Amino acid sequence: MERSSSSEEREQSIEAFGWAARDSSGYLSPFVFSRRKTGAEEVRVKVLYCGICHSDLHCLKNEWHSSIYPLVPGHEIVGEVSDIGSKVRKFNLGDKVGVGCIVDSRRACESCREDQENYCTKAVATYNGVHHDGTVNYGGYSDHIVVDERYAVKIPHTLPLASAAPLLCAGISVYSPMKYFGLVGPDKHIGIVGLGGLGHIGVRFAKAFGTRVTVVSSTSGKSKDALETLGADGFLVSTDEDQMKGAMGTMDGIIDTVSASHSISPLIGLLKPNGKLVLLGATEKPFDLSAFSLIIGRKSVAGSGIGGMQETQEMIDFAAEHGVKAEIEIISMDYVNTAMDRLAKGDVRYRFVIDIANTLAATRP
Ligand code: NAP
Numbered sequence: 087m088e089r090s091s092s093s094e095e096r097e098q099s100i101e102a103f104g105w106a107a108r109d110s111s112g113y114l115s116p117f118v119f120s121r122r123k124t125g126a127e128e129v130r131v132k133v134l135y136c137g138i139c140h141s142d143l144h145c146l147k148n149e150w151h152s153s154i155y156p157l158v159p160g161h162e163i164v165g166e167v168s169d170i171g172s173k174v175r176k177f178n179l180g181d182k183v184g185v186g187c188i189v190d191s192r193r194a195c196e197s198c199r200e201d202q203e204n205y206c207t208k209a210v211a212t213y214n215g216v217h218h219d220g221t222v223n224y225g226g227y228s229d230h231i232v233v234d235e236r237y238a239v240k241i242p243h244t245l246p247l248a249s250a251a252p253l254l255c256a257g258i259s260v261y262s263p264m265k266y267f268g269l270v271g272p273d274k275h276i277g278i279v280g281l282g283g284l285g286h287i288g289v290r291f292a293k294a295f296g297t298r299v300t301v302v303s304s305t306s307g308k309s310k311d312a313l314e315t316l317g318a319d320g321f322l323v324s325t326d327e328d329q330m331k332g333a334m335g336t337m338d339g340i341i342d343t344v345s346a347s348h349s350i351s352p353l354i355g356l357l358k359p360n361g362k363l364v365l366l367g368a369t370e371k372p373f374d375l376s377a378f379s380l381i382i383g384r385k386s387v388a389g390s391g392i393g394g395m396q397e398t399q400e401m402i403d404f405a406a407e408h409g410v411k412a413e414i415e416i417i418s419m420d421y422v423n424t425a426m427d428r429l430a431k432g433d434v435r436y437r438f439v440i441d442i443a444n445t446l447a448a449t450r451p
């Protein structure tokens with residue numbers, strides 16, 4: 087087991103334990119490090135569950151060329167407040183809270199004032215981000231985390247905690263663009279491309295909004311899940327030209343969650359005039375895009391990244407009210423490397439969630 091010496095030497099820090107990758111092999115193993123003491127406006131959160139997002143895998147493997155090792159992933163965190171600073175207003179000890187992809191931002195800039203901390207140019211990532219004291223942040227594959235109360239949300243009692251965890255990233259990432267781009271309601275028909283962690287929650291939010299939703303998947307294997315378990319209205323196999331042709335010009339918007347390089351031209355063809363293709367999948371390679379595919383029909387291609395803190399709370403409350411939750415496979419901490427291999431192969435229905443509270447401590451050598 088390796089120790090993080092620089093942060094360990096900091097005064098008044100508290101020992102923490104998690105799993106980290108040391109290099110771009112992405113292989114995770116036990117890691118002792120330290121967390122700062124709880125600041126006046128901060129809460130310390132005992133991590134109960136943490137979802138495994140495909141972004142964790144991108145980062146572990148350094149696919150975005152910005153990974154800082156040792157890297158403790160995890161930004162779909164649900165936990166319990168175990169300590170609060172003197173100026174904390176939102177939370178009490180024992181509250182169930184969620185922490186998502188960001189833990190800080192500028193706070194006074196235009197984006198932050200408009201509750202879009204996610205678009206603040208100084209937004210700080212929950213892991214692989216750098217705290218203002220210069221230390222690197224470690225994520226939720228760990229026993230606890232310290233966070234400013236602004237960047238934590240309340241989890242209503244009615245939400246099952248394990249299946250709520252993926253809402254903190256996957257949930258807000260699909261909820262926010264559906265609302266922003268006006269893709270909600272019974273008069274709208276949307277496509278969701280890629281039925282993975284983001285995609286399947288997207289179907290559930292779409293149905294909760296009353297929107298007609300068609301899943302566009304790379305194979306036919308998930309059609310039963312899409313139509314029966316998740317309640318999608320339609321299912322298209324993206325490699326089936328006849329099916330794709332038959333659906334041309336039928337969608338007001340598309341939420342594209344594909345995690346790998348793929349062609350977007352056929353997707354643009356599915357849009358009605360004025361339709362919007364919203365890219366969420368964080369693939370590094372540039373897309374093929376012809377101007378004519380957009381000019382004819384005044385279509386647009388856009389991107390969207392998670393959501394602001396206020397909207398994240400709104401999304402969680404909406405999920406609790408409408409019973410939106412993730413389909414999960416709960417795993418123990420020591421299964422995480424196998425889970426990553428399976429996620430890379432698309433072998434998960436539909437989100438792995440690590441049972442941190444019950445299985446992490448046992449992995450401590
Ligand atoms: P995931 O669970 O692995 O799902 C991705 C889905 O994409 C797969 O289930 C698969 O769906 C489809 N897919 C994968 N490889 C494909 C290929 N080569 N061609 C066509 N389809 C393919 O991943 P996730 O956690 O949902 O994340 C999806 C992407 O969104 C990742 O890149 C992640 O980093 C990114 N992300 C973005 C945001 C944001 O705010 N923008 C937030 C979180 C994550 P089918 O089997 O149905 O084809």
Ligand code: ZN
Nearest residue numbers: 139141255256
């Ligand atoms: Zn994520």
